[in-house]
Amino acid sequence: MIDPNKDYTKDEQLALDLTTLFDDGLVAPDGQVSEVVRGIGTTAAAHQAIAAGVPLAFIGLALTNARENTLETTRAFPEDIMAEIDNAYPRFAAIMYAGLDACGDEQDYRAFVQWLEGTYIIMRSIEEHGP
Amino acid sequence: MSPAGTTDVGAPQQSSAVKPVRATGNPSGGEFAAPAVPASLVRLTPGAATPRDVLHLQRYAGNAGTIRALQRSGLIQRENPPAAAPAPPSTTPATTGTSAATTPATGGAPASTSAGPAAPETRWTESDQAMIDRMVGRSGVIESYQAGQIAGFIRRMSAPAYEMFRDWLNLAESDMERAFLCKALVANRNLAEITEFAARISGKSERWMLRNLNLVSFTMGGSGGVTQQFDASCGPTAAEAMRGTYDPIYALYIRSGGGVSQQTAAAFTQPETARNQRLVREQSRMMATAGGVTDDRVQQPGVASSGAGITMAAFISLCNGFTGTTGLRFRAKDVPTDLSMSAAVTVLRRNLSQGITIPAFVGTGASGNGHFVMFISAAGGRFMIHDPWTGEAVWQTENQILTSTMALPSGWNTLWAIGAPRRTRPQDTPT
Numbered sequence: 001m002i003d004p005n006k007d008y009t010k011d012e013q014l015a016l017d018l019t020t021l022f023d024d025g026l027v028a029p030d031g032q033v034s035e036v037v038r039g040i041g042t043t044a045a046a047h048q049a050i051a052a053g054v055p056l057a058f059i060g061l062a063l064t065n066a067r068e069n070t071l072e073t074t075r076a077f078p079e080d081i082m083a084e085i086d087n088a089y090p091r092f093a094a095i096m097y098a099g100l101d102a103c104g105d106e107q108d109y110r111a112f113v114q115w116l117e118g119t120y121i122i123m124r125s126i127e128e129h130g131p
Numbered sequence: 132m133s134p135a136g137t138t139d140v141g142a143p144q145q146s147s148a149v150k151p152v153r154a155t156g157n158p159s160g161g162e163f164a165a166p167a168v169p170a171s172l173v174r175l176t177p178g179a180a181t182p183r184d185v186l187h188l189q190r191y192a193g194n195a196g197t198i199r200a201l202q203r204s205g206l207i208q209r210e211n212p213p214a215a216a217p218a219p220p221s222t223t224p225a226t227t228g229t230s231a232a233t234t235p236a237t238g239g240a241p242a243s244t245s246a247g248p249a250a251p252e253t254r255w256t257e258s259d260q261a262m263i264d265r266m267v268g269r270s271g272v273i274e275s276y277q278a279g280q281i282a283g284f285i286r287r288m289s290a291p292a293y294e295m296f297r298d299w300l301n302l303a304e305s306d307m308e309r310a311f312l313c314k315a316l317v318a319n320r321n322l323a324e325i326t327e328f329a330a331r332i333s334g335k336s337e338r339w340m341l342r343n344l345n346l347v348s349f350t351m352g353g354s355g356g357v358t359q360q361f362d363a364s365c366g367p368t369a370a371e372a373m374r375g376t377y378d379p380i381y382a383l384y385i386r387s388g389g390g391v392s393q394q395t396a397a398a399f400t401q402p403e404t405a406r407n408q409r410l411v412r413e414q415s416r417m418m419a420t421a422g423g424v425t426d427d428r429v430q431q432p433g434v435a436s437s438g439a440g441i442t443m444a445a446f447i448s449l450c451n452g453f454t455g456t457t458g459l460r461f462r463a464k465d466v467p468t469d470l471s472m473s474a475a476v477t478v479l480r481r482n483l484s485q486g487i488t489i490p491a492f493v494g495t496g497a498s499g500n501g502h503f504v505m506f507i508s509a510a511g512g513r514f515m516i517h518d519p520w521t522g523e524a525v526w527q528t529e530n531q532i533l534t535s536t537m538a539l540p541s542g543w544n545t546l547w548a549i550g551a552p553r554r555t556r557p558q559d560t561p562t
Contacts, residue, residue, distance in 0.1 A: 057387035061343060064390050067406070068355050083339050084331070117406075120389055124408070 004036040013044035014051055018095040021045075022102035026111035033111040042118030045095060049123055054092050056127055058084040059120045062096070066116055071109035074100065254293055255282040259300075266310035270508065271341045271349035273310045274486020277377065280317045280458065280556055292322050299329040307337050311344055311379045318378035318456045328380050346375030346382045346391060347507050347517045347524050357391045358522035360411050361425040363440040365541075366503040367417035368519035370449040371410075373488050373505050377457045385409055392522040400427055421445035443492050443548050446503050450490045454555060461490060461550030472533055475549050480529070482552055483509035490550040491516075493543040502543045 002016060021041045028034045049059060062081040069080055078100070079086075085093045096116075103109045263281060266272045288296060296316065303309045311332060315325050332340060341350045348355040357375065359368040375382035385391060390406035405411040418425050421441040441449075447463045454460055464470045470478065479489055483506055494501030507515045513526045520541035531537045535545040 057384075060387040060389045061383070064386050064388070064407075065342070067390050068392060077338065079336055079339060080342070083335055087334075117389070 002036050002040060004039055006040075008040055008044065010047055013040070013047045016040075016044045016048075018045055018048065019098040021095065022099050022112075026099070026102055026108045026115070031107075033114050037111065037115050038118055041115055043122055045092075045115070045119040046122035046126060048095075049089075049092055049119065050126060052089050052092055054085065054089045056120070056123050058089075059116070059123060063113070063116050063120050066113045071103050071106050074109070249293065249297075251286045251288075251293075254285045254288075254297075262306050262309060263313060266306055269307075271345045271347070272307060273314045274508075276486040277314055277317050281313045283557065284316050295322055296325065299325065302329065302333065304334050305337070307340055308332055308335070311340060315378065315380050317458075318380070320378070320380050324380055328383070331383065343386050344379035344382050346372050346385060347505075347515075348392075348522070349524070355392045356517055356522040356524055357385065357410070357519065358394055359519040360395045360405055360407075360414050361418065362427060363423055364414040364418050364425060365519045366421060366423070366441045366446040366449060367414045369490060369503045369505040369517065370417065370446070370453065371413065372507075372517045372519065373450060373490065374453045374456055376488055376505075376507060377453075381456070385413075394521070417449055421449055440501075440503075446490060446492070447550050450550060457488075458554060458556040459487065459552045460555055461552050463548055464551045465548045466546055470549070470551075472535075472546065475546060476529055476532055478549060478551055479506055479514060479532075480509055483507070483514065487552050489552065491546060492548040493537065493539065494545055494547045495543060501547055502539075502541050504539065504541075504543075506549075 002021060008016070018041065021037060021044075024034065024036070026034060026037055032038075062085060065080045066074065069077075074080060082093060082096065085096060099112045099115060100109075103112055260282075263273065263278050267275050267278045285293060285296070296312075299312055300309050303312060312325060312329055315328055320328070332344070335343075338350065342355075346357040357368055357372050359365050371385065375385065385407070388407040388409035391410065393406045395405040395411070402408075402411055415425055418441065422445055423441040443463045443465075447461050450457075450461050464475070464478075466472055466475045482489055486508070488508075489506040491504050491506055492501050493504055502518075502520065504519065505517045507517050507524060509515070512529050514529070514532065515524055515526050516537075516539065517524045518540045523540045525538075525540060527537045527539070532546055537544045537546070
C-alpha cells in the first residue's frame, strides 16, 4: 500500500510496486486526480522510468498519443501509447497497463493522462536539471 | 492573426470494447538487467556498423531486440550459425549497370555482405523502385517528388554507408517502414540519425507510423496536427508542418515532446504550462528570427494582444531555411499582383500533385490582417490545407479558392499570396 502522507526516499520510490498505484482508483471523490496518483505516483514513476533507461522521448510520444485518444480509442489500439514501451521496458509497461486497466470511464482516463504528464514533466526536469 | 473561430480538436471516437493486451515480459530479464550481449557473440561486419550504432539500437530495442535485429541483418552471427542461410534473390538494377549483387528492399532474406559492395549504379534495383512506387501517393508516407530523389541519394552514398542503409532496408518489416527510411534519407539525414530512427520505427504498425511520422494529421479525421502556441506564430507553425511533411525524423522528434495539437493559452507569460516545450521554444525562436513578437493566445479580459505576426517575406525565408531538408526554395508571389488567382491555383495544382507543399498567406477581402497556412496535397479538384490555428487539415475545393469562399478553421477565406517553389536538386528517376 502506498502511503500518500509518507516522505519516500529515492531508494524507497525505486522499490515501490507501482502496479498497485491505481488500486484505489484514479479519481478522488472530489473529482480530482487522487492525491497518491498525482503525488508520489508521478515522482516514483519518473524515478523508476529513468532508472530503467526509458527514453524521455518514449514517454513524450506516449503522452502525445494518449492525449489525442479517448479511453475507447486506446482500448481499441493500445499500441498507440504502448508500442515503444512494450518493446523493451516491460516493468514500466506493466505500470502503464495497470493504470489503463483501472480506467472505468473517460474521467478516469483523463486522470491517467495527467499521471503520465506528471511523470513526463518530472522526468524532463530531472534530466535537464539533475535529481 | 486572430482567428474568426476555433473548433474542437479532440480525437474521433472508436467503437470497441477490447481491453489492452498485456505485455508478456522481456525474456532477457527486463529493463533493470545489465546489457546481456556476450562480447563473444557480437561480430560486427567491418565498415557496416559501429559500436555506437549498436548502442543506439540497444537503447531503443533492448538487449533481446538488438540481438534479434542484428542477427536478422547478418551484422552479427550466432555461436552456431544455421547450416544453410537463404541466398538473396537475384535482382535487376533499375539503372544501367553490369551486376546486381544487392538484396531487394522487399526481400525478407538477410543482407549478404560476402558479395562485396555494390557498384553505385546497381544499388537501387527495379524491385526497390517497385516497392517505393507502391507507397507513392499514400497520404502521409512519401510522394513522387521525394521518391524520385532516392536513387540519386543512394548512388552518392559511400560504400560503408550504403551497406548500412541497405541493412536497415532489409531489416525493415514492411514496405511502409522502408519508405519512411528512404524519406529520411532524402530529407538529408545522416546515417547515425537514420540508424536511431530505424530502430525506433522497427516493427511498428502502419497506423503508428502514419500518426507519429507526420505533423499534419492524415489519420484522425484532420485533427491532431501541429498547432501554433502563440497568438501570432502561425508562420513558424506552418513552416514546422512543412518540414515534418518532408522529414519523418523531425516529425517524430516534435511529437515526442508531449503533445502537438493542444492550444496553449499562455505560452508566453506562463511557458511552463505549455504541453510541448520543444514546440514553444522552436516557435519562439523562429518568431524572433523572423521579426515577429510572441504573446499568449488567450488574453486577460480587457488586455489587447501585443503579439505581432511576421511578413510574407519573412515566412518564405523561414521555409527556405529548410531547403536542406526539402530541396526547395520558395519565392513569394502576391495574388493577384504577381499571379492571377487562376494562375496561383495552377501552381498549387501542379506542385501539390507531386507532393510539393506550398506555403501560403490567406486573409479576408476587407481587413489588412491575415494568416499563414500550408497547402499539403491535392486530389480530385480539392486541396488539403494545414491550418496552424487549430492544427487541423481541411479540404477545400478549387472553386472555393477561386471565389474566395474558403472555410478554414481560423476563419480566413481569401488566398493572398503563395510561395512559388523552385527545385534545388535533380530528379533522378521519375515515378
